[in-house]
Amino acid sequence: MKIAIIGFGTVGQGVAELLVAKRAEIERKIGDFRVVAIADLTGSIWGDFKLEDAIEYRRKKGRLPSDRSAKEIAEEEDYDVMIEVTTTRLDESGIEYMKTALKKGASVITSNKSIAVDFQGLMRLAENNNAKLMYEATVGGVMPIIRLLNSYLALCEIIGVRGILNGTCNYILTRMEEEKLPYSQILSEAKEMGIAEANPSADVEGIDAGIKLVILANTIGIPAKFEDIEIVGITKITPQAFTVAMQKGYTIRLIAEASKKSLRVSPRLVPLNSPLAIKGTMNAAMIKTDTAGDIFVAGRGAGKFETATAILSDLYELVRTN
Amino acid sequence: MSELFTLIVELEDKPGQLLSVLEPIARNGGNIVGIFHQRGKKTPLNRIPVEISFTADAKKAEKILNELQKNFLIRQFGELRTAVISLLLIGHVIHTDLSDTIKRVDSSDAECVELNVTMPERDEPSTAVITITAKSKEALEMALARLREICREKGIVVVEPINDEI
Numbered sequence: 001m002k003i004a005i006i007g008f009g010t011v012g013q014g015v016a017e018l019l020v021a022k023r024a025e026i027e028r029k030i031g032d033f034r035v036v037a038i039a040d041l042t043g044s045i046w047g048d049f050k051l052e053d054a055i056e057y058r059r060k061k062g063r064l065p066s067d068r069s070a071k072e073i074a075e076e077e078d079y080d081v082m083i084e085v086t087t088t089r090l091d092e093s094g095i096e097y098m099k100t101a102l103k104k105g106a107s108v109i110t111s112n113k114s115i116a117v118d119f120q121g122l123m124r125l126a127e128n129n130n131a132k133l134m135y136e137a138t139v140g141g142v143m144p145i146i147r148l149l150n151s152y153l154a155l156c157e158i159i160g161v162r163g164i165l166n167g168t169c170n171y172i173l174t175r176m177e178e179e180k181l182p183y184s185q186i187l188s189e190a191k192e193m194g195i196a197e198a199n200p201s202a203d204v205e206g207i208d209a210g211i212k213l214v215i216l217a218n219t220i221g222i223p224a225k226f227e228d229i230e231i232v233g234i235t236k237i238t239p240q241a242f243t244v245a246m247q248k249g250y251t252i253r254l255i256a257e258a259s260k261k262s263l264r265v266s267p268r269l270v271p272l273n274s275p276l277a278i279k280g281t282m283n284a285a286m287i288k289t290d291t292a293g294d295i296f297v298a299g300r301g302a303g304k305f306e307t308a309t310a311i312l313s314d315l316y317e318l319v320r321t322n
Numbered sequence: 323m324s325e326l327f328t329l330i331v332e333l334e335d336k337p338g339q340l341l342s343v344l345e346p347i348a349r350n351g352g353n354i355v356g357i358f359h360q361r362g363k364k365t366p367l368n369r370i371p372v373e374i375s376f377t378a379d380a381k382k383a384e385k386i387l388n389e390l391q392k393n394f395l396i397r398q399f400g401e402l403r404t405a406v407i408s409l410l411l412i413g414h415v416i417h418t419d420l421s422d423t424i425k426r427v428d429s430s431d432a433e434c435v436e437l438n439v440t441m442p443e444r445d446e447p448s449t450a451v452i453t454i455t456a457k458s459k460e461a462l463e464m465a466l467a468r469l470r471e472i473c474r475e476k477g478i479v480v481v482e483p484i485n486d487e488i
């Protein structure tokens with residue numbers, strides 16, 4: 001199998017490093033593979049190269065050797081699978097490489113949430129070209145929710161899904177719950193610790209969770225667009241609200257919710273004994289089904305090797321189901 | 323999800339009686355929302371029927387009833403076919419005309435039955451717990467929709483519970 005990696009940041013390098021470190025095991029499960037091209041905004045490499053050398057080069061020089069663009073590589077190289085791990089963008093530009101691959105009949109595995117921009121269109125494109133679009137890593141990182149919905153629960157009616165889909169928000173709310181510190185103080189500490197980004201607004205305003213909810217909703221058959229999601233972030237939550245909530249047996253979490261009746265991301269009262277009262281940067285989801293009752297999953301929502309693991313899981317699934 | 327229950331219990335007309343009924347309700351996780359003495363309806367044995375309504379989930383309500391039945395004469399017990407929800411409001415709840423907020427949520431078939439405001443430091447946003455009951459789930463949904471709308475207008479964050487239904 002020939003693999004092209006587009007995007008060579010945290011996740012892209014994580015995937016490459018795992019492919020090197022676990023090559024023997026991986027090949028036993030999916031057969032021989034070769035990474036035939038890697039490209040990002042600053043550089044690229046293709047043809048006959050060793051994956052470990054590319055990783056090393058990028059680490060040392062901060063870019064890949066060639067100036068050939070990712071667009072050109074996506075269009076012209078010959079590959080069976082594209083691992084698309086570029087930056088999430090909320091417009092069509094974020095899904096161009098994927099479209100290029102799918103049109104050629106190559107499957108795509110991605111962690112890029114830009115698929116929310118035109119989920120249905122991409123799925124149709126994949127189907128029309130006998131290719132697959134796999135996106136486990138886009139929602140909840142390595143928490144296996146997409147596979148759970150698409151495969152294990154394929155014959156269930158999914159009544160709705162509620163999830164904690166943003167680790168930064170959950171971290172801030174957890175600390176507010178435990179230490180009753182003001183929002184601004186926890187946020188600045190989280191930035192220092194690298195848990196929150198320098199510009200955290202997409203996280204704390206609920207936008208990131210909203211994008212993931214679009215993907216989840218579409219996965220359960222609700223053709224939602226980003227504009228359909230009602231979004232309230234966590235910036236106005238106070239430590240005092242936690243005190244009041246906890247007297248009533250609740251905590252507060254940012255919950256993304258999708259059902260036929262409801263599409264929203266908002267801070268919610270969660271019973272202290274609910275599994276959704278999960279702590280720290282963890283992601284979690286509760287799936288309500290017709291015949292299987294409630295199903296709960298949790299896992300790490302981000303991280304280099306966690307996210308790369310979700311990508312490899314998709315790779316395995318792709319081979320297994322072909 | 324918590325539901326609204328009501329019971330009518332016959333109490334002797336002496337101090338401390340009411341408290342001893344309320345205690346097991348609170349201890350078992352019930353939330354008392356109303357107490358109504360039917361003084362005009364004294365029984366032949368000189369007992370006063372008192373109507374108590376509380377919210378609890380069905381399991382807790384059953385436990386509460388079992389416990390009360392050991393010590394009191396319960397005349398009536400039932401789930402009011404009513405929907406109820408308690409939620410938090412965070413923001414400048416008072417400065418944005420609380421009574422206006424409540425008036426606009428109330429309707430012929432839904433009303434705010436409980437409101438508790440915790441005042442913070444000056445000028446900081448406050449937190450209120452508000453309980454709304456309604457004659458039906460639909461009426462509650464509509465009252466909630468009004469509350470969300472009003473709060474959006476006033477810049478108040480509504481924190482709703484996650485219920486069984488999605």
Ligand SMILES: NC(=O)c1ccc[n+]([C@@H]2O[C@H](COP(=O)([O-])OP(=O)(O)OC[C@H]3O[C@@H](n4cnc5c(N)ncnc54)[C@H](OP(=O)(O)O)[C@@H]3O)[C@@H](O)[C@H]2O)c1
Pocket residue numbers: 006007008009010011012039040041042043070085086087088089111112113114137138141301302303304307
């Ligand atoms: N990190 C996580 O834990 C995690 C978890 C779940 C999902 N994700 C998603 O996975 C994707 C990658 O995340 P990351 O953490 O690896 O991000 P990152 O470290 O910022 O890396 C992004 C990579 O994409 C490249 N890139 C950006 N725009 C591009 C374009 N138009 N054409 C070609 N290459 C482009 C960047 O190239 P340059 O460096 O040359 O600019 C960089 O190599 C994002 O969509 C993110 O939302 C990440």
